Amino acid sequence: MKRVVITGQGTINALGGDVATTLEAMREGRCGIGQLDIRDIDRLAIKIGGQVQDYAAEDHFNRQQIALYDRFTQFALLAAREAIAQSGLRFAGDLAATSGVVLGTSGGGMQTLDENYRTVYEDGKNRVHPFVVPKLMNNAAASHLSMELNLKGPSFTVATACASSNHAMGQAFQLVRSGMCPVMVTGGSESMLCFGGIKAWEGLRVMSKDACRPFSANRNGMVQGEGAAIFVFEEYEHARARGADILAEVVGFAMTSDASDIVMPSKQGAARAISGALRDGGINPSEVGYINAHGTGTAANDKTECAAVADAFGAHADKLMMSSTKSMHGHLIGATGAVELLACIMALRDGVIAPTIGYEEFDPECSLDVVPNEAREAEVNVVLSNAFAFGGLNAVLALRKV
């Protein structure tokens, strides 16, 4: 088995248009959630979200590209450019032929769907733009990344709702670890902040109207976000041979299915994924210093997640730190695990643990150290990133300091 390291990272999300700005916001505990600026907001009960600010597609792409790139594809491309630039990789010859891209997304081109449903249903038009299908398809972002970067190996998109990115990065990890691919570009992208994308979530009645306060006793639901984060997963010897800057090592991954309920999380399913990732990475539970929680801010997730961590770690659960950065960037659904991996890498590399902001009241059912409100300096060697999706599909990644 090969060792797998991360040699590039890039992002765009509500906290910033690149990694440096995003990490600075996390260190400062800044909130990227605010009033949404979208069409027909007056017909929504939920009016807040973690929206990418000051963004104009025209600043980054030409007219022909915009005709083909849904907002989620644009985000993926921008994040990938940053990640690839940092890695210093250029894909040609054998490297291009064997490297690929695995992305997570839940909704795919939802902006395109929303706009074109309006065109035919609301405006009553009988004609839509010829590129609606290639723009909205779930694999559009992965395909455009393969074209822009010249990645000719295995590429595909993974859709497991809120765990999409973690499942995607897990696949990329396994492709590199098995020796099948020297490099995989991976992560996730989501742009669901449109009328239909928010209205659908409103229906479930699990959304907060004011803030995302994970683990706080007065939490009242989740808040959606949007954006992307992309990483370069590279085989260790390949990275070392070219003198690449190694950000962290991916050491373990596990997936489980609750096989119980379409929306309610299961403690056992989550705990099995956590323990599985530790086992896969040959990690002693006591080595884990930080967990980036799924931490959605719903009543059900947060208490179930805390119970699962307590089960998986036993007494060590009270010694590790676990925060939810969704309190700052919102829940990016299919892209959330990717943006959250940035906080995991920051913990390993910079010794800074991103906080859970908006924390106001202790909840005895969430009694772990959730790093409330202020970032903390701490040396950690191993971190986990949790993702537990609707449908009971769980994916946990383990990273180690290099």
Added chain:
Amino acid sequence: MTQNVQDTVLQIIADQALMDVSDIKMDNTLEDLGVDSMGLVEAIFAIEEAFDIQVPFNANEPEDSDFDISSVASIIEAVQGLVAEQTA
């Protein structure tokens, strides 16, 4: 109208509980009737559609919502209140 509200709400709850309306008692809780959180959210949606009202309910904090779901009677009363507010 009040009787209509009661009958309609009872029918909606009965549909979720997979029971006959005649078997539902006013002091039953949703738990008694086997209606879980998904069933409740669906019932609230059906109530909103039936009466064209907005029911203030967040599944994260059911006890803090203005909409009292502690028993069949309290739900009917809450819906009657919302319907009255709307026609007032």
